[in-house]
Amino acid sequence: MARIDCKHIRNFSIIAHIDHGKSTLADRLLQATGTISERELREQFLDDMQLERDRGITIKARAVTIRHEHKGEMYELNLIDTPGHVDFHYEVSRSLACCEGALLLVDAFQGVEAQTVANAYAAMEHELDVVPALNKIDLHHARPEQVLEEMESSLAVDPSEVLRCSAKSGIGVDDVLAAIVERISPPEGDPDAPLQAMVFDAVYDDYRGVISYVRLMNGTVHKGDRIRFLRVGREYEVVELGQFTPQRQAREQLVAGQVGYLICNIKALDDVHIGDTATAAHGEQAEPLPGYEEPKPMVYCGLYPADGENFEELREALTKLHLNDSSFEFAPETSDALGFGFRCGFLGLLHMEIIQQRLEREEDLDLVQTAPNVTYEIQTKTGETIQVFNPQQVPDAGKIEEIRQPIVRANFILPADYIGPVMQLCTEKRATYVRTEYLSPIRAILTYDLALAEVIYDLYDRLKSVTRGYGTMEYELRGYFPADLVRLDVLVGGKKVDALSVICEREDADRRGRAIVKKLRGEIDRHMFEIPIQAAIGSRVIARETISAMRKNVTAKCYGGDITRKRKLLAKQREGKKRMKSVGSVDIPQKAFLAVLETGGER
Amino acid sequence: MNPGRSKCWPEPRAAYVHVPFCAHHCGYCNFTVVAGRIDLADALLSAIERELRDLEHSRPVDTLYIGGGTPTQLSTGQLDRLLTTVRHWYELSAGGELTVEANPADVDDAHVEVLARHGVTRVSLGAQSFQRRKLGVLERDHTAETIYEAIRRVRGIGAAVSLDLIFAVPNESLWEWEDDLQQAISAGPEHVSTYALTYERGMAFWGRLVRGDLAEIDEETQAGMYETAIDRLGAAGLSQYEISNFARSGCHSRHNETYWMGDAYFAVGPGAARYVDGVRSVNHRSTTTYIRRVLQGQSPVAESECLAADERARELLVLGLRRRAGVSLDDFFARTGMRVDALCGESIAELVRHGFVDRSEATIRLTRRGLLVADSVWSQLLRG
Numbered sequence: 001m002a003r004i005d006c007k008h009i010r011n012f013s014i015i016a017h018i019d020h021g022k023s024t025l026a027d028r029l030l031q032a033t034g035t036i037s038e039r040e041l042r043e044q045f046l047d048d049m050q051l052e053r054d055r056g057i058t059i060k061a062r063a064v065t066i067r068h069e070h071k072g073e074m075y076e077l078n079l080i081d082t083p084g085h086v087d088f089h090y091e092v093s094r095s096l097a098c099c100e101g102a103l104l105l106v107d108a109f110q111g112v113e114a115q116t117v118a119n120a121y122a123a124m125e126h127e128l129d130v131v132p133a134l135n136k137i138d139l140h141h142a143r144p145e146q147v148l149e150e151m152e153s154s155l156a157v158d159p160s161e162v163l164r165c166s167a168k169s170g171i172g173v174d175d176v177l178a179a180i181v182e183r184i185s186p187p188e189g190d191p192d193a194p195l196q197a198m199v200f201d202a203v204y205d206d207y208r209g210v211i212s213y214v215r216l217m218n219g220t221v222h223k224g225d226r227i228r229f230l231r232v233g234r235e236y237e238v239v240e241l242g243q244f245t246p247q248r249q250a251r252e253q254l255v256a257g258q259v260g261y262l263i264c265n266i267k268a269l270d271d272v273h274i275g276d277t278a279t280a281a282h283g284e285q286a287e288p289l290p291g292y293e294e295p296k297p298m299v300y301c302g303l304y305p306a307d308g309e310n311f312e313e314l315r316e317a318l319t320k321l322h323l324n325d326s327s328f329e330f331a332p333e334t335s336d337a338l339g340f341g342f343r344c345g346f347l348g349l350l351h352m353e354i355i356q357q358r359l360e361r362e363e364d365l366d367l368v369q370t371a372p373n374v375t376y377e378i379q380t381k382t383g384e385t386i387q388v389f390n391p392q393q394v395p396d397a398g399k400i401e402e403i404r405q406p407i408v409r410a411n412f413i414l415p416a417d418y419i420g421p422v423m424q425l426c427t428e429k430r431a432t433y434v435r436t437e438y439l440s441p442i443r444a445i446l447t448y449d450l451a452l453a454e455v456i457y458d459l460y461d462r463l464k465s466v467t468r469g470y471g472t473m474e475y476e477l478r479g480y481f482p483a484d485l486v487r488l489d490v491l492v493g494g495k496k497v498d499a500l501s502v503i504c505e506r507e508d509a510d511r512r513g514r515a516i517v518k519k520l521r522g523e524i525d526r527h528m529f530e531i532p533i534q535a536a537i538g539s540r541v542i543a544r545e546t547i548s549a550m551r552k553n554v555t556a557k558c559y560g561g562d563i564t565r566k567r568k569l570l571a572k573q574r575e576g577k578k579r580m581k582s583v584g585s586v587d588i589p590q591k592a593f594l595a596v597l598e599t600g601g602e603r
Numbered sequence: 604m605n606p607g608r609s610k611c612w613p614e615p616r617a618a619y620v621h622v623p624f625c626a627h628h629c630g631y632c633n634f635t636v637v638a639g640r641i642d643l644a645d646a647l648l649s650a651i652e653r654e655l656r657d658l659e660h661s662r663p664v665d666t667l668y669i670g671g672g673t674p675t676q677l678s679t680g681q682l683d684r685l686l687t688t689v690r691h692w693y694e695l696s697a698g699g700e701l702t703v704e705a706n707p708a709d710v711d712d713a714h715v716e717v718l719a720r721h722g723v724t725r726v727s728l729g730a731q732s733f734q735r736r737k738l739g740v741l742e743r744d745h746t747a748e749t750i751y752e753a754i755r756r757v758r759g760i761g762a763a764v765s766l767d768l769i770f771a772v773p774n775e776s777l778w779e780w781e782d783d784l785q786q787a788i789s790a791g792p793e794h795v796s797t798y799a800l801t802y803e804r805g806m807a808f809w810g811r812l813v814r815g816d817l818a819e820i821d822e823e824t825q826a827g828m829y830e831t832a833i834d835r836l837g838a839a840g841l842s843q844y845e846i847s848n849f850a851r852s853g854c855h856s857r858h859n860e861t862y863w864m865g866d867a868y869f870a871v872g873p874g875a876a877r878y879v880d881g882v883r884s885v886n887h888r889s890t891t892t893y894i895r896r897v898l899q900g901q902s903p904v905a906e907s908e909c910l911a912a913d914e915r916a917r918e919l920l921v922l923g924l925r926r927r928a929g930v931s932l933d934d935f936f937a938r939t940g941m942r943v944d945a946l947c948g949e950s951i952a953e954l955v956r957h958g959f960v961d962r963s964e965a966t967i968r969l970t971r972r973g974l975l976v977a978d979s980v981w982s983q984l985l986r987g
Binding site: 551554555558560571573574 | 619635797798799801822823825826829846847859862863868870874875876877878883885906908918922925953957959974975976977978979980981982983985
């Protein structure tokens with residue numbers, strides 16, 4: 001096969017807020033170019049993780065090669081998928097680094113939303129050619145003119161350059177394809193230079209080992225070549241290479257500008273690093289590419305196997321997931337209540353939830369998760385500064401000079417009608433007002449500084465509720481600032497349950513404490529004895545509830561035939577209890593460990 | 604018994620025969636019963652005869668229990684045939700106990716004559732209540748008068764009387780239950796069994812409970828009713844000897860003691876459960892399937908299980924704790940080869956600490972508090 005020239009290649013992403021039709025448009029492009037047939041078209045083809053399908057969101061970057069004829073010439077269009085959620089901003093950047101252009105998709109009814117702005121700025125930072133498009137223009141309640149105005153005021157987009165399409169019905173899809181070829185620059189790169197390939201993703205396949213997703217910046221790679229990954233410094237033979245069409249399709253070579261995959265018999269999970277550069281093992285070697293800035297986890301929680309015997313399985317599963325997602329971290333920790341497990345760090349709440357679900361679903365693990373917390377910086381009286389990832393690590397109050405917590409700048413994009421309720425919500429969250437901007441007469445951006453702890457507590461749910469689902473938000477870290485924080489401990493049956501401790505603002509402690517014990521009272525079943533549940537700061541109890549003792553629990557009849565039946569019933573109940581954690585003689589169900597979080601809605 | 608010889612199980616000394624027929628399937632019952640199919644009686648008797656033939660030779664037993672359903676639904680001729688066959692295969696030893704369950708309304712002179720002729724020593728009457736309202740809720744076809752009349756007839760043949768009583772019926776008040784207890788005591792039975800109405804899948808009341816058509820009596824009231832029963836019956840000389848069973852001195856149900864002692868027993872009939880050679884097995888619950896299988900020469904057994912030594916030991920412990928006499932530590936060791944403390948010492952210590960179990964040098968037994976939550980104690984002990 002003749003080697004393709006860069007001028008016939010276009011590498012692009014589609015960026016959009018969740019539900020603005022990114023996946024539908026991707027499907028439509030594959031179908032319009034004959035990459036997949038109508039029959040093969042599974043809904044949302046690119047979202048091939050079951051979880052992504054269930055949630056209708058994209059988590060991991062994916063790449064598909066499309067062949068498209070434009071004005072008599074054949075082009076290779078590489079679509080690199082991006083996630084839309086704020087937690088995965090890092091993955092968006094990763095995808096964008098492999099592209100020359102981005103299709104900015106905006107729902108013609110919903111208009112500009114938080115991720116629209118965040119992702120568009122990311123594309124501009126990468127100096128990509130941005131092709132803006134309005135989607136769902138055939139909706140009868142579409143308001144294209146207002147949305148164009150919002151795009152112009154928030155993103156400085158020239159309304160005359162905005163395409164109009166409907167991914168669902170196919171309207172304007174040809175124009176989109178034409179614009180990709182005409183308005184996005186071809187990649188630059190020298191196929192004869194030393195190999196320089198950016199690893200932008202990797203997945204683990206049980207049969208083939210690690211499959212690395214690469215974008216060739218320079219050079220050419222052939223099947224059988226020996227290559228070196230510069231960061232890890234290991235050398236491998238390329239046993240297979242190819243492109244996703246969208247199935248894996250083996251090729252003889254990949255050249256500068258192209259996107260595809262490499263299979264190199266890499267069995268060790270840690271041997272591939274996202275953002276690494278692959279070059280030739282021998283002869284002239286390329287410089288390493290800048291790679292990616294590793295994102296810092298913002299949210300931490302404990303993950304424990306429900307059955308303590310599965311600790312090693314959990315470690316293996318985390319290691320495996322970490323290969324595909326280096327943005328979360330994990331380290332072993334021990335809890336008196338939960339035994340051996342891991343403290344895990346995530347980019348955000350959704351990221352946390354997804355990792356947990358993948359562990360449960362793909363690895364078939366049953367987990368107990370503790371309520372999430374942010375990282376704190378503590379300056380001790382001895383002048384030391386320590387980072388705290390777990391409420392248990394907070395030293396005694398007497399040793400603390402100052403506690404600092406992460407503060408984020410949050411942008412809320414919402415219909416102007418909801419400014420009042422959102423401002424009220426922010427006041428309640430002790431947020432600091434920064435500014436209000438109007439995108440159009442009916443849509444505004446509210447900007448506030450507030451504690452990240454408040455964001456992960458329940459802010460997102462509350463925002464959705466006060467704006468009837470129309471408000472969206474994104475945030476970025478501003479830094480660590482001093483705050484009056486305390487550790488709130490929970491005692492069940494007189495024993496402190498370490499996994500239930502939280503860090504909260506002193507002035508909010510009474511309310512939180514009351515809410516937590518009330519919630520726990522509902523989560524823990526009655527036992528044979530009375531169970532006090534207390535919230536305490538140090539030795540001072542600030543809230544208490546009591547679970548009364550079971551009064552009567554006895555099966556009256558127990559004759560010949562009842563014995564086996566009763567024993568089986570009890571064995572079944574016992575099986576259920578195995579999934580609980582025992583503190584003293586109290587069985588605490590798994591979900592109770594999240595109770596400290598869910599109290600937010602009750603006030 | 605030497606634990607090394609655990610394969611050698613003692614021959615059962617008790618036998619149970621199940622007669623599934625009922626005039627009506629009461630809403631609170633999920634026993635193996637078949638309502639309105641008394642036409643199957645002759646076929647059932649043939650099947651029971653056939654199943655008994657597998658014993659190959661007559662077996663000596665100390666107790667024999669004919670339960671149901673309602674054995675007295677059978678005609679006198681059928682009842683005579685059943686008792687003749689059963690007594691042939693299960694030969695009651697001298698001084699043995701022969702119990703027949705009876706519906707008060709069925710206890711006429713003709714049936715009583717059959718029972719007398721076969722030497723029945725106990726009649727267990729499904730009285731349930733003396734209150735018109737409760738009996739109506741329970742869908743029973745008798746009245747207090749019927750019960751008194753049945754007791755008089757049973758007395759006439761010199762058999763002991765046991766009364767079944769149910770409490771915590773929908774809308775039942777504590778004084779209603781006290782009245783039932785008072786009437787039962789006045790009737791002068793040798794033995795009383797009381798059960799709190801329990802809602803389980805498979806009974807008509809379950810559906811009504813789920814639909815909200817019935818409401819369960821609150822736990823506090825139920826506990827009060829149970830404690831009242833223990834106190835009132837005890838004061839009247841009917842002392843509690845098992846969680847649900849009360850008797851005058853020397854009038855315990857020896858047959859039922861077999862179950863709580865973890866001893867072996869034979870059983871025949873649909874849904875009947877036996878414990879022979881260390882294997883617990885239960886016959887098919889459907890009367891028609893049971894009859895078909897047996898008459899076709901197939902095994903009527905639907906399920907069976909053989910417990911591991913430590914499961915058997917735990918079962919022995921929890922069953923034994925149902926008895927007010929409790930479990931003798933030496934006897935437990937003799938029968939299982941295991942020490943109670945080695946099996947679940949920690950749990951027992953905790954139960955003692957919380958006041959659910961009393962422990963003396965030689966025995967462990969449930970306290971009054973422990974009785975009320977015996978199921979929780981049970982699951983605690985199964986745990987280790």
